[in-house]
Structures are given as structure tokens and as C-alpha cells.
Amino acid sequence: MRNSSLLILSALGGLFLLQAQNKQLLYDFQEIPQSLMLNPGMQTPYDWHAGIPFLSGFSFQAGTSGISVNDIFANDGLDINDKVRQRAINGLSIRDEISGVYQIEVLYGGFRGRNNPENYFSFGIYNEGVGINYWPSDLAVLAFDGNAGQLNRRFDLSHLKTRGELLNVFHFGWNRNWSRDLTVGARAKIYSGILNFHSSTNDGYFVTTPGVNNILASTLVSNMQLRTSGLQSIKDVLDDDSIDNTSGISSIFTKRGFFGGDLGMGLDLGFTYQISSSTYVMGSLLDLGLMYHSGDIRNFTLEGGATIEGVELILPDALEDPNADFWQDLVDQIEAFIPFEENTNNYVTFRPTKFYGAIRHNFGEDGPSGEWCDCNYLTNSKDSNLTYKNSVGGQIYAINRPRGPQVAVTAFYQRRFGNALALRGSYTVDKFTYTNIGLAASFQAGPVNFYLMADNLLGYQNLAASHYASFQFGINIISWHVN
Amino acid sequence: MKIFSKIFLSVLLALNLMACSDEQDFNQIDDLNIIPTAEASLLFVEIPEEFINESGVPDFYTQTFNFGAFEEQFFAENVLDGVISYEVENTTSKPLDVTIEFLDAGGNVLDTERFTIDEAPTAVLLREITYGTPTGRDINIITSTSAIRLTGVNLGDNTSVSGIPEPVVLLRSSAMFRIRLK
Numbered sequence A: 001m002r003n004s005s006l007l008i009l010s011a012l013g014g015l016f017l018l019q020a021q022n023k024q025l026l027y028d029f030q031e032i033p034q035s036l037m038l039n040p041g042m043q044t045p046y047d048w049h050a051g052i053p054f055l056s057g058f059s060f061q062a063g064t065s066g067i068s069v070n071d072i073f074a075n076d077g078l079d080i081n082d083k084v085r086q087r088a089i090n091g092l093s094i095r096d097e098i099s100g101v102y103q104i105e106v107l108y109g110g111f112r113g114r115n116n117p118e119n120y121f122s123f124g125i126y127n128e129g130v131g132i133n134y135w136p137s138d139l140a141v142l143a144f145d146g147n148a149g150q151l152n153r154r155f156d157l158s159h160l161k162t163r164g165e166l167l168n169v170f171h172f173g174w175n176r177n178w179s180r181d182l183t184v185g186a187r188a189k190i191y192s193g194i195l196n197f198h199s200s201t202n203d204g205y206f207v208t209t210p211g212v213n214n215i216l217a218s219t220l221v222s223n224m225q226l227r228t229s230g231l232q233s234i235k236d237v238l239d240d241d242s243i244d245n246t247s248g249i250s251s252i253f254t255k256r257g258f259f260g261g262d263l264g265m266g267l268d269l270g271f272t273y274q275i276s277s278s279t280y281v282m283g284s285l286l287d288l289g290l291m292y293h294s295g296d297i298r299n300f301t302l303e304g305g306a307t308i309e310g311v312e313l314i315l316p317d318a319l320e321d322p323n324a325d326f327w328q329d330l331v332d333q334i335e336a337f338i339p340f341e342e343n344t345n346n347y348v349t350f351r352p353t354k355f356y357g358a359i360r361h362n363f364g365e366d367g368p369s370g371e372w373c374d375c376n377y378l379t380n381s382k383d384s385n386l387t388y389k390n391s392v393g394g395q396i397y398a399i400n401r402p403r404g405p406q407v408a409v410t411a412f413y414q415r416r417f418g419n420a421l422a423l424r425g426s427y428t429v430d431k432f433t434y435t436n437i438g439l440a441a442s443f444q445a446g447p448v449n450f451y452l453m454a455d456n457l458l459g460y461q462n463l464a465a466s467h468y469a470s471f472q473f474g475i476n477i478i479s480w481h482v483n
Numbered sequence B: 001m002k003i004f005s006k007i008f009l010s011v012l013l014a015l016n017l018m019a020c021s022d023e024q025d026f027n028q029i030d031d032l033n034i035i036p037t038a039e040a041s042l043l044f045v046e047i048p049e050e051f052i053n054e055s056g057v058p059d060f061y062t063q064t065f066n067f068g069a070f071e072e073q074f075f076a077e078n079v080l081d082g083v084i085s086y087e088v089e090n091t092t093s094k095p096l097d098v099t100i101e102f103l104d105a106g107g108n109v110l111d112t113e114r115f116t117i118d119e120a121p122t123a124v125l126l127r128e129i130t131y132g133t134p135t136g137r138d139i140n141i142i143t144s145t146s147a148i149r150l151t152g153v154n155l156g157d158n159t160s161v162s163g164i165p166e167p168v169v170l171l172r173s174s175a176m177f178r179i180r181l182k
Helices: A002-016 A033-037 A069-073 A080-089 A137-145 A231-239 A245-260 A326-337 A457-465 B002-017 B026-031 B049-055 B073-078 B139-144
Strands: A046-051 A058-063 A097-112 A119-134 A162-177 A182-199 A203-210 A216-229 A262-276 A279-293 A297-308 A311-314 A340-343 A347-350 A354-365 A388-399 A406-417 A421-429 A436-445 A448-454 A468-480 B037-048 B061-066 B079-090 B096-103 B109-117 B125-131 B147-154 B168-179
Touching: A033 A046, A033 A097, A033 A162, A033 A468, A046 A119, A069 A080, A069 A457, A069 B026, A080 A137, A080 B026, A162 A245, A162 A262, A182 A231, A182 A245, A182 A279, A182 A347, A216 A231, A216 B037, A231 A245, A297 A326, A311 A326, A311 B061, A326 B061, A436 A457, A436 A468, A457 A468, B037 B049, B037 B147, B049 B061, B049 B147, B049 B168, B073 B079, B073 B168, B079 B096, B079 B109, B079 B139, B096 B168, B109 B125, B109 B139, B125 B139
Parallel strands: A311 B037
Antiparallel strands: A046 A097, A046 A468, A058 A097, A058 A468, A097 A119, A119 A162, A162 A182, A182 A216, A182 A262, A203 A216, A216 A297, A262 A279, A279 A347, A279 A354, A297 A340, A354 A388, A388 A406, A406 A421, A421 A436, A436 A448, A448 A468, B037 B168, B061 B147, B079 B125, B079 B168, B096 B109, B096 B147
């Protein structure tokens, strides 16, 4: 039991070590087919593409805001208790978070329509793990200091906000070059949830006040809930010594990840609009969708309110029942007013919707003329769009989070070297860091495309002190659309 | 182009290979102490003067009752030290003895606190008893307590009535303990 609990906690903790979902280096990087996943309305210069299964797209992002590993664990001779108190308990706010995401593409491909080559279709499956945990400030103070000497201070239970999930996403996208200056796209998604936990709508408080009868009154008003899906079956496997943990959990993941667990639907939308011969604006909304959690549900609630002033004996009433158990009566009374309950009610969660907006300006022609012409979609191919040596632009990114949207702003410069190499550098500002410099490279060797991206490179000077790091790579086979 | 790409790759490779970090000591986590101090009311007793007079005997009240707060497993295993505060207020017309005894599961007396208070008007009697500190009483008294016995003894008469409205003897108490979570 103890081991299984630790394993589950470790798994969930692993999610928390992953971070943010901004892929600013990849966005509108047309040489890389995975950029189509960020904007289904991107200009597509491919005839077809095929990702190498499990290797076509891997991304891993990790970070924290407000505190770093180095802040706590640096071998600096300081007392860890002082560091935790100064930098975490007193240093973090409820807006600080540990959160993240990883994504592994299982399958990814795309092809241009034969009869309608202005259409480009893409499809695939990817596995994603997402987790976010906000710093529960008041609860941390309560845990470290307790309520002594905190008369009339309300410890806010809404500070507990956390959610996480593992899921497989099956998707099919349609991209259409609508006119010479407009490309639109949409992607339908089916979510197959493997596990989910969700506790982000908590409310209430705990407060100690001067008592009416006794010295102190302790009041708890709680409207808290933790909803989980898919965790109980994993716990059962871990608790069952007759089942091999690895194969048992793999079996659960496989079953639940392929439509045997929670199901949901979502939609991505995007466009690219050419506002001049070499300037484009683009935008996309990703994961407009929801999940219906209906299998292996286990929810916990703590709802109600009570004020207690200890065991109360008021004579002569207290002598009426010689067998009275005042302590148990008090416990029963509290449990009646604030019941801790479990249920298996199905529930719905909304996917963390993401928004990207960007502008790109190309300059420095390299190859055939890229002049803005009154021509059709056929000219919006690799020949015309990818002939510029340089691109500069800016992006804005926002994601819906339990404490409101998180925003990041990016500026980038991209340099192409013929058909073989494209490089991009970016500078991003977000809540995690103001010094996020990233580099990306896309290599093309014949039909083989390999890309590599790394973020917040300045953080590599002292990784432990970094608040954010990310890494992406993948291999694809691409047939370029040539006219 | 070759030079540029070589530079880029070299930079990327160097950043990954030469990424460095200040020395970390994750064993520090063993030294982390999480020891909150929890505070709450413990016991409230209210005895009207009328009840004392009607009893007709000096030992007007004794009652033993279960008190499981201290023997809750988590508390008993992790409490370090603490203080129990008492307030005894007497607005009756007679001097009183109020005794509180902590009993273990076998009914043995682990600790006794006796309050002798004059008849009204008199000041509220305040007392703090420390457990678990070098100068305090043994913390095991607390962790072994499973019942409390209260005794009230009238040191005066059974007929007088206080001039104060609704005369009572009140025992208020609260506990403040440090508990090691880690």
C-alpha cells in the first residue's frame, strides 16, 4: 500500500515537473510539419509528409515560477529551513506554479488532395501529459506554522488548485488554401483519457477566533473536491501483488488510451493571411473541447461548515446520560456538519484552450521570384513561400489556466539556407522568465527532415537555477510540393 | 552558410554539453523540519451555583469521560511539546476546588491539576501547564491520555446565592502543541 501510494505520487509528481505548453519556436516553422499542429491554417508547402512513428515529434517542457531547484537545494551552507521559509513560504504567491506538459507523437502524416490540391489533410495520434499545481500559499503557511498566534486569520482553502491528466489524442486536420492570400484550417480531435485528477474549484476557509464560551473557536467552512478518473484501477494494480505492476499498468494505459476510458472531443482552428507580398498574419485556437470522465471515477468532497470550541460540559445537562461520550459526540458532530465523502459521479473537464497570434515578415529573396502575384494556391508552395532568406516576426500566446490566462510574447528571427537548413532564434517573455532565448534548427537531407529546438538557453548556465527549459525534436519524411 | 550552420550547431551542442549547474545537495531535504503549532480549545465546563446548592454535599460533581483527542494516532506519534492553558472563573458565592485529572486507558491517573478559587468577587484564575519541554511535564502524559476526570468540591455552604446574575463556575481550556509533520 505504502509503495503503491508512493508510486502514484511519483507519477503525479512527474507530471508536475513538466511545464507550460508554449511552442513558440515551432509555430509557423513551415519547414517542419509539426507546426501544422499549432496552426491548422498554416501555409503547407508539402505534397505529403510522414512522421517516423514515435520519433516524429517529442516535446518536453519543464519549469517553475517564483522558485527554482537552486533556491532550495544549492549547496550554499544555508539552512534549508531558512531557505524554504524565505523563498517558498514567504516568497511565493498563489499565482506561482509548477506545471508542464510532454507530448509524444505516436503517428503523424499528411497528404495533399489529388483532385483538390488546395486541400491538405493531416492525421495522427499523440500522447500528452499535462499537469499544473499552483502554490497553495495559505495551506503551506498552515502546514509550516500552524494556526497558533494567527487569531482571526482566514486560511483560504481556494488556494489549493491542481489538475493533471494523461491522454491520447486522435486527430484529423483539414487545411485549405482558400485564396492567394488566405489559408484556413481546422482539426478535429478525439480525446481518449487515461487518467485525470482535478481539484481547482475549491472554496472556504479555516479560522481561529476568540471563543464565545471557551478560549478559542475553530471554524472550518469548506467546499472542496478532488475528482479523479483512472487512478483507482492503477492503485488496484499496485496493491495487487499477484499482478506485475509494469504489465498491469501498461494494460490499463493501452485500454484507456484507445477509447476504453474517458472520451472527449475538441477542435483546432487557424488561419494565415497574407497582408502584403512578404508579410503574413496568422492565428490559431487549439483544443476548444471538453472531456467527459465516466470510467473508473473516484471523487472526494469535503463540504460544509462547523465551529467548535472543544468538548463542552454544561451542567446539569451533561449528567443526563451517564454513558455519554462527549469526545465522540464532538467528532460525530463535526463529521455531520462537514462530511468527507466519496462518490463515483461522472464529470466534465474543459481542455486548456490555447491561442496563438503571430505576424511574420519575409525579406531577402533567395531563388525564384517571390513577388506578390495575383496567382492561385499553386504558387503558395515551397517555391514561393520558402524562398526568402530571412523572416522576422512576433507572436503572442495565451493558455487558459485555473487562475486565468497565461500569456507569453515572442519575437523571432529565422534564416533559411537553401533547402537544407533553416534556423530560428527567439526571445520570449512570460511569467517564468524574462530572458528566454531559444534556438531551433530544421535540417533537410533529401526527403528526410530532422528538427531540434531548445528553449531558455541562458538557463543552461546554471540549470538548477533555471525556471524554465524545453526541448523538442523529431524526424519526418517530406515530399515538397513543387509546381 | 557552412560556417553559419557550423557555428549554430556548435553553439547548440556546446550549450547542451557544457550546461552547468551550481552544486546541489538534495540530502538537505533530510534536514527540513515541518513543525506547525496547532492551537484549539480543549474543554469547557459550566456549573451553575443552583446545581451546587441542590447537590447538598461538598463533592457536588465528579465525572469521567472519554477524551480521544490526544490518543489519535497521528497526534500521539508526532506531538513534540505544548502548553495547556486554563481559565477558571467563579461568580458563585462559595469557594471551590476544581480538579482535572488525565487518565490512561486503564483508568490510572497520569496528571492532576487542581484549582482552588475564592468566592465571588474574585479574579479569573489563569494557569499554563507545559508538557514536553525540559522544564515541563512529560509529553507521554498527553499521548497516553484517553479520559478526563473532573471533580468539583464546594468549600463553602449550600444555601448562599451570589449577587451576580446567573452565578456559575466556568472552566475554560485550550491546548497549543507543536506537531512534527516532517
